Amino acid sequence: MELSVQNCLDGVGISLLSEWDILMFVYRHGASLTSADRIARLIGYESRVVSDVLDRLEREKLIERSRPSQGVCFYRILASMDAGRWYCLRLLISLSESRSGRLQLAERLKTLWSDSGREQQAS
Amino acid sequence: MSEDALIKTGIKGLDSILLGGIPRTNVILVQGVTGSGKTLLGSEFIFRGIAQHNEPGLIVVFETNPDKLIRDAAGFGWNLDELQQQKKLQIIFTSPQVFEQELRSPDSLLLETASEMGAQRIFVDGVGLLNTNPDDSISVHRTYRELLQQLIESLNRENLTAMFSLELGNARDSIATAETTDFLADTVIQLGRERHGRRIQRSLEILKSRGQDYEAGEHTMQITGGRGLEIFRRVQAPLLAKSKQPTSSTMRSVIGVEAIDTLIGGGIFDGSTTMVVGVSGVGKTVLGTQILREGSLKQKTRGLLISLDEHPAQIIRNAQTLGLNLEEQVADGTIRILFESPQELDIDSHYARIVHLVEEHDIQRMVIDGMTSYSTAIGEIGVYRDFFHAMVAYSKQRLMTTFFNYENPEFLGISSYMPDFPLSSIVDNLILLSLVEINNSLHRCISVVKSRGSKHSFDTREFLIGQGGISLVPLEQNRVPALSLQSYSSLLSRAPTRFSLPNRINGAVTEQDKE
Numbered sequence: 341m342e343l344s345v346q347n348c349l350d351g352v353g354i355s356l357l358s359e360w361d362i363l364m365f366v367y368r369h370g371a372s373l374t375s376a377d378r379i380a381r382l383i384g385y386e387s388r389v390v391s392d393v394l395d396r397l398e399r400e401k402l403i404e405r406s407r408p409s410q411g412v413c414f415y416r417i418l419a420s421m422d423a424g425r426w427y428c429l430r431l432l433i434s435l436s437e438s439r440s441g442r443l444q445l446a447e448r449l450k451t452l453w454s455d456s457g458r459e460q461q462a463s
Numbered sequence: 464m465s466e467d468a469l470i471k472t473g474i475k476g477l478d479s480i481l482l483g484g485i486p487r488t489n490v491i492l493v494q495g496v497t498g499s500g501k502t503l504l505g506s507e508f509i510f511r512g513i514a515q516h517n518e519p520g521l522i523v524v525f526e527t528n529p530d531k532l533i534r535d536a537a538g539f540g541w542n543l544d545e546l547q548q549q550k551k552l553q554i555i556f557t558s559p560q561v562f563e564q565e566l567r568s569p570d571s572l573l574l575e576t577a578s579e580m581g582a583q584r585i586f587v588d589g590v591g592l593l594n595t596n597p598d599d600s601i602s603v604h605r606t607y608r609e610l611l612q613q614l615i616e617s618l619n620r621e622n623l624t625a626m627f628s629l630e631l632g633n634a635r636d637s638i639a640t641a642e643t644t645d646f647l648a649d650t651v652i653q654l655g656r657e658r659h660g661r662r663i664q665r666s667l668e669i670l671k672s673r674g675q676d677y678e679a680g681e682h683t684m685q686i687t688g689g690r691g692l693e694i695f696r697r698v699q700a701p702l703l704a705k706s707k708q709p710t711s712s713t714m715r716s717v718i719g720v721e722a723i724d725t726l727i728g729g730g731i732f733d734g735s736t737t738m739v740v741g742v743s744g745v746g747k748t749v750l751g752t753q754i755l756r757e758g759s760l761k762q763k764t765r766g767l768l769i770s771l772d773e774h775p776a777q778i779i780r781n782a783q784t785l786g787l788n789l790e791e792q793v794a795d796g797t798i799r800i801l802f803e804s805p806q807e808l809d810i811d812s813h814y815a816r817i818v819h820l821v822e823e824h825d826i827q828r829m830v831i832d833g834m835t836s837y838s839t840a841i842g843e844i845g846v847y848r849d850f851f852h853a854m855v856a857y858s859k860q861r862l863m864t865t866f867f868n869y870e871n872p873e874f875l876g877i878s879s880y881m882p883d884f885p886l887s888s889i890v891d892n893l894i895l896l897s898l899v900e901i902n903n904s905l906h907r908c909i910s911v912v913k914s915r916g917s918k919h920s921f922d923t924r925e926f927l928i929g930q931g932g933i934s935l936v937p938l939e940q941n942r943v944p945a946l947s948l949q950s951y952s953s954l955l956s957r958a959p960t961r962f963s964l965p966n967r968i969n970g971a972v973t974e975q976d977k978e
Binding site: 368369370371372373374375378406407409410412413414 | 547555557564571
């Protein structure tokens with residue numbers, strides 16, 4: 341199971357807890373007409389972290405954003421995500437619906453975050 | 464107003480209350496307390512617009528998680544996800560500030576999306592959140608008013624018919640917000656959620672709607688899993704003159720029940736209303752069953768029996784014991800039985816079900832058994848009276864011959880036809896079924912007290928309930944050991960008195976009497 345979770349995380353291209361949280365925010369809110377600042381306020385991250393993660397998720401072709409208008413954009417999960425990646429994402433979402441699944445994910449992502457993300461977040 | 468000028472909500476029952484729909488581009492405000500169904504009404508307005516009228520729409524939410532909105536909608540069978548994929552629907556999660564800024568912006572992403580989709584409807588859930596300043600000063604409300612005006616202007620410019628939801632509260636600022644929004648909106652729909660005893664009743668009232676007429680007053684609203692909202696027009700509303708049906712007829716129909724046909728010579732008028740009054744156990748239900756069965760067999764009329772007391776299976780079984788076989792008529796649909804439990808009875812939806820059955824099956828003869836259970840179930844005398852008046856008016860409009868059974872609480876003799884509900888004057892015919900005590904036994908009697916436009920008998924006649932139902936005891940038959948029923952006077956005044964003249968037989972006055 342652990343291997344499978346890791347495979348799915350790798351398949352989606354997620355390595356940080358902040359990436360997972362922000363990806364899930366965008367997934368759950370469908371089309372969000374908002375700004376990085378507001379997402380940060382709603383999920384309790386620093387604005388700069390959210391901004392960086394949104395950029396990364398867009399580069400990784402996990403989300404899409406519209407042109408900006410007065411500081412806001414439409415953020416959506418990328419509709420044209422490839423099937424394998426979409427399958428992995430659905431598995432992870434399904435896993436995160438239970439507490440034990442969320443713990444597994446958090447543990448995995450936290451480890452990765454501790455290894456490579458701390459400095460990035462702190463900087 | 465032409466059909467095209469109206470936007471149909473598509474919500475069951477609502478468009479008929481709105482007399483067809485709401486004028487296009489009217490700004491619609493749906494207000495109510497928490498849990499009154501505002502978000503659901505707005506979501507269904509958008510969903511029905513897409514599904515039934517091919518009018519794409521937007522839902523803008525500030526607080527509700529779109530995920531949950533989609534999940535909740537799925538419980539009503541609405542696949543919002545699919546509609547989003549088809550680009551007919553877009554649910555947008557944003558903040559009030561962004562929304563307000565977007566509507567004023569010339570390069571608004573939201574309006575661009577609306578335009579790309581060809582959206583014709585927009586639902587904004589929680590317009591009160593635009594008034595975020597906690598200060599209750601006049602200037603703040605002026606600002607909110609201006610904001611709302613700008614918002615309405617922007618939506619009108621885009622030819623979007625907008626529906627806003629507004630949560631009502633008791634705080635001063637909430638009341639002021641509501642007053643401002645009410646004033647600016649063209650159509651205001653108020654949703655209610657009130658406790659009646661231990662149950663909750665939902666209601667819908669149109670407070671105003673510019674540019675159109677509508678059915679005023681408080682209507683019942685129900686939320687049904689797997690379907691959505693349903694609005695039931697309040698029963699007390701006067702019937703709209705939709706058709707030019709006559710409300711009276713000169714045609715008489717033989718009822719087919721000897722007891723009635725004998726006492727009302729030549730039958731009763733089609734479309735007349737009859738109240739059958741009597742104590743419990745005197746035979747009202749049997750008479751009702753017989754009226755429907757005889758009508759079906761001899762007159763080929765389609766009948767409806769409505770009961771709040773007995774389940775159809777029990778009605779059929781009891782009738783069977785008297786040789787009145789209803790099974791065949793029920794099976795072939797010539798007689799229908801509507802049973803609803805008096806507990807939790809919602810009178811508006813019950814009335815709507817009756818109307819639906821009558822119209823779907825072209826019912827010509829109806830028996831309501833009985834009115835006393837309605838009195839208990841409804842509780843409010845005003846609503847009970849409205850139901851009865853509506854039922855009478857509807858029966859007359861359709862020329863449907865209707866019988867109402869009313870259980871009089873007085874056991875022997877009566878001092879009033881309908882003690883808790885003096886409405887006997889609005890029916891055309893009044894039949895009393897009484898119990899009288901002679902010697903040490905009870906006898907059943909029938910009297911016709913009133914029959915408008917008919918030369919009816921004022922004789923009180925004894926009847927029996929046996930195989931075949933109710934039958935009159937022949938006048939010449941002397942069932943009582945010494946004297947027949949006709950040998951007594953004051954039968955209905957709780958003091959039957961035997962005539963002293965021994966030669967008065969069968970109620971006839973003899974030559975000897977005259978002398």
